[in-house]
Amino acid sequence: MPFWQGRVSLAAEHLLRQCAPLRLPIDLTRLAIKQGIAQIRFRPMPCDGAIEVVADGFVVHMQSTKEQLVPTSAVDSSALSVRQRFTFAHEISHTFFYDAARQPCKPHPTPRLLEGSCNHGAQRLLLPEHLLAREIGTGRRFDSIEMALDIASAARVSAEVVLQRMDELDQFKETDYAILTFRKQDDGGIVTTGVCINGVFDEFPSPTLYAPPAKWVWRIAPGLSTPNGAVHRSAYRDGWELVSRCVANEQSLGQVIAEGRLEMIAARTISTAV
Numbered sequence: 518m519p520f521w522q523g524r525v526s527l528a529a530e531h532l533l534r535q536c537a538p539l540r541l542p543i544d545l546t547r548l549a550i551k552q553g554i555a556q557i558r559f560r561p562m563p564c565d566g567a568i569e570v571v572a573d574g575f576v577v578h579m580q581s582t583k584e585q586l587v588p589t590s591a592v593d594s595s596a597l598s599v600r601q602r603f604t605f606a607h608e609i610s611h612t613f614f615y616d617a618a619r620q621p622c623k624p625h626p627t628p629r630l631l632e633g634s635c636n637h638g639a640q641r642l643l644l645p646e647h648l649l650a651r652e653i654g655t656g657r658r659f660d661s662i663e664m665a666l667d668i669a670s671a672a673r674v675s676a677e678v679v680l681q682r683m684d685e686l687d688q689f690k691e692t693d694y695a696i697l698t699f700r701k702q703d704d705g706g707i708v709t710t711g712v713c714i715n716g717v718f719d720e721f722p723s724p725t726l727y728a729p730p731a732k733w734v735w736r737i738a739p740g741l742s743t744p745n746g747a748v749h750r751s752a753y754r755d756g757w758e759l760v761s762r763c764v765a766n767e768q769s770l771g772q773v774i775a776e777g778r779l780e781m782i783a784a785r786t787i788s789t790a791v
């Protein structure tokens with residue numbers, strides 16, 4: 518894991534332990550107060566969020582149509598939108614880059630590394646490993662679109678965040694299984710927004726986030742442009758096929774989720790015969 522992501526991960530684990538016991542959806546208000554975020558200013562602004570150092574702590578600024586300054590304790594984080602929750606968790610991660618006197622830590626990452634690390638921290642704060650283990654269930658693996666959507670709704674996060682987080686947790690990943698999210702752009706194009714891949718799918722070129730789907734994705738999941746849940750099968754190697762399914766997420770406009778798995782052709786024939 519890159520250096521700054523490692524630092525943020527440790528800080529996130531530490532904060533989660535200090536606020537235990539926690540359950541899904543994570544009470545971000547509790548985490549924020551622990552980190553010295555005393556107030557939240559909702560206001561119209563050109564970005565999703567920001568953090569400001571003030572005399573007695575931090576103030577988090579959050580994009581909103583209405584201007585309002587409230588004590589953090591008055592904010593019910595489970596009532597915020599999924600997007601606002603991610604922003605809130607991202608801004609909490611920014612506090613990890615200040616020392617006890619609220620001075621920026623030295624050394625300090627470059628702005629780009631800082632933002633990436635705070636996104637990484639947000640994923641960890643919103644989806645702690647032990648709570649994911651509980652959601653998935655003992656002896657089970659992360660192996661379906663339905664499970665991804667269930668976790669997203671329990672944790673009040675987007676499916677993209679679930680996939681990005683699960684991709685780091687090899688112990689929960691199903692063998693030879695891939696699940697990806699895509700978003701339709703205003704111009705009609707499609708971009709990849711989340712990737713969790715394992716086994717045979719690691720042999721293909723790794724999909725790039727915020728870029729059009731990789732060629733192999735179109736090949737095995739042609740339903741991407743018309744996501745109707747239909748099962749598509751394509752030959753892989755002798756006796757094996759890649760089975761895919763694409764669905765439109767009703768909860769999130771323009772989002773498509775695709776999954777693919779490796780199946781033995783013989784096994785399917787036998788099970789159909791039985």
Ligand SMILES: [Zn+2]
Nearest residue numbers: 607611632635
């Ligand atoms: Zn940021």
